[in-house]
Amino acid sequence: QKALITGVTSYIGAHIAQQLLEKGWYVRGTVRSQAKAQWLHDTFKGGDRFETVEVKDIQKKESFTEAVKGVDYVFHVASPFFTNPKDPYEDLIYPAINGTVSLLSAVHEHGPSVKRVVVTSSYAAVMKPHPEDPNYVYTESEWNDVAFQAVEKEGKNVSGSVAYIASKNEAERAAWKFVETTKPKYELSVINPVYVFGPAIHHVAKAEDINTSVAIIYSFVSGAKKTLNPHSIFSNYVDVRDVAFAHIQAAVLPEAAGQRFITVGGAFSDNLIASTIKKNFPQYADKLPKEGWNEKDINPKTEADNSKSRNVLGVNYISLEKSVVDTIESIKQFI
Numbered sequence: 001q002k003a004l005i006t007g008v009t010s011y012i013g014a015h016i017a018q019q020l021l022e023k024g025w026y027v028r029g030t031v032r033s034q035a036k037a038q039w040l041h042d043t044f045k046g047g048d049r050f051e052t053v054e055v056k057d058i059q060k061k062e063s064f065t066e067a068v069k070g071v072d073y074v075f076h077v078a079s080p081f082f083t084n085p086k087d088p089y090e091d092l093i094y095p096a097i098n099g100t101v102s103l104l105s106a107v108h109e110h111g112p113s114v115k116r117v118v119v120t121s122s123y124a125a126v127m128k129p130h131p132e133d134p135n136y137v138y139t140e141s142e143w144n145d146v147a148f149q150a151v152e153k154e155g156k157n158v159s160g161s162v163a164y165i166a167s168k169n170e171a172e173r174a175a176w177k178f179v180e181t182t183k184p185k186y187e188l189s190v191i192n193p194v195y196v197f198g199p200a201i202h203h204v205a206k207a208e209d210i211n212t213s214v215a216i217i218y219s220f221v222s223g224a225k226k227t228l229n230p231h232s233i234f235s236n237y238v239d240v241r242d243v244a245f246a247h248i249q250a251a252v253l254p255e256a257a258g259q260r261f262i263t264v265g266g267a268f269s270d271n272l273i274a275s276t277i278k279k280n281f282p283q284y285a286d287k288l289p290k291e292g293w294n295e296k297d298i299n300p301k302t303e304a305d306n307s308k309s310r311n312v313l314g315v316n317y318i319s320l321e322k323s324v325v326d327t328i329e330s331i332k333q334f335i
């Protein structure tokens, strides 16, 4: 089997590639940076089963013309993930939507062998706030259309997080709309991960380059975080190895076609992460935030339902403790 992964040099993309190579697949990845690509070639030692192709501009469908040829499955992972855009549209929303649609059109026109495309969306495209009901349980039937409405209303002044959330919601909406209107030969599945933790195996040259979700864990030991905040809704984690596994299952299982899947291992709180680091890495105890320690915040509950991913995809979620420990191990050189 041969797969194309867009954004193979990303935190999540590198894990999908690694798991596919371990299964004996051939993997082609699109990259923007040769240094990041070389790191993966060195890491995987995949020989002729791992290749990378340069795709600088994901917004142009011509960019993917060659990349989609001769592959059986496509994983569309590439999308900007940061929350301090200069311009919410140019930096986040357009690349997310246009990148998705250009990839889907390129597969439609030039990838006749592709059976299924799996798009990496986000729980951001699910978690529409329900302040009226603190016990609301989120399932795959929910959409977070309010984020883009906020972007339209507030324009460039909108918060960067809301702009990122909107980019994911609108890109996933665009993906489903594309298959509904174009009716391509391939099938579509979507993965909606919450915050992803776990080992970083992609190229991270310096601390500032740590990807957004791993940076949450890093902030506990870097001195950036001064206070442990009380638990709030939407603080959920999933391990990157489970996310990669879910992508692969969503590609190959017949029953996953046409479906979206929330991937969530459970909830986290600042107190739970800090105590996990303290217990497992006593050498970093004095680096942890000094303020806000509170036993009551150590057992947070998730509002996100993971039953569909467990039942259909067979994900058996890695614990927060293992995920945090393995994250810290992988970024030790920056502590």
Ligand code: NDP
Pocket: 006, 007, 008, 009, 010, 011, 012, 013, 031, 032, 033, 036, 056, 057, 058, 077, 078, 079, 080, 081, 095, 120, 121, 122, 123, 168, 192, 193, 194, 195, 196, 197, 211, 212, 213, 214
């Ligand atoms: P990364 O920042 O490591 O990955 C982002 C990837 O997208 C990189 O490969 C990056 O390329 C590529 N990319 C970003 N902007 C552009 C652009 N304008 N043109 C071309 N390529 C671009 O983070 P993650 O691995 O976490 O993110 C991967 C996917 O997972 C994204 O779609 C993200 O929205 C989604 N996601 C992540 C979650 C998390 O908590 N980590 C949670 C939910 C969803 P390059 O490698 O060259 O920088």
